[in-house]
Amino acid sequence: MKSLIIFCSMFFLAVNVLSGCTVALVGGSAVGGYMIGEDDRKVGRIVDDAIITAELKALLLGDSQIESFKISVDTHQGIVTLTGNVPSKRMINRAIELTRTVEGIEDINSLLRVDDEQAAME
Known part of the structure; x- marks a missing residue:
């Protein structure tokens, strides 16, 4: 640890x-x-949130099914917020699926959207 x-x-x-x-x-x-x-968080919580964010970003970057560079990750009080535009609903579902595997997450707030222009190109 x-x-x-x-x-x-x-x-x-x-x-x-x-x-x-x-x-x-x-x-x-x-x-x-x-x-x-x-910041309204204690230092330990800030560190925990940073670790969650780093672990999730590493998972997203390492996943071949996701264009992770289009997904932003923010963690506050154990609540992960995913934002960005992606080409498909499948990619949104995969990002949420990977997010659920990270230890310490209390909730997931997905603001990911399917970009119609990207979807048409796929």
């Missing part, structure tokens, strides 16, 4: 650096403290 937490911490650090979010890192603890202060 400790290695998973370390891995996830390093993963999110890398994502922040690579996505141009270095201001939070350079800005120091005042910025980080402000961001955590603005």
Whole structure:
């Protein structure tokens, strides 16, 4: 479990650096403290939600049946919200099916939609 937490911490650090979010890192603890202060979750819950999001994104990326780059994942208080436009209802069902396999999820809110233009191309 400790290695998973370390891995996830390093993963999110890398994502922040690579996505141009270095201001939070350079800005120091005042910025980080402000961001955590603005969140209604405890630090442990924030970490748990981040782990859920990372695990689910990894599952979606690794699944050959899903065009996962079209699906956004957000987790808050154990509730996962999936958003995006996908080419078929089958892809929505598969994303929800994979989401159910991740430990720690309390509920799933799917806002995924079938994009008619993508569906016509498929």
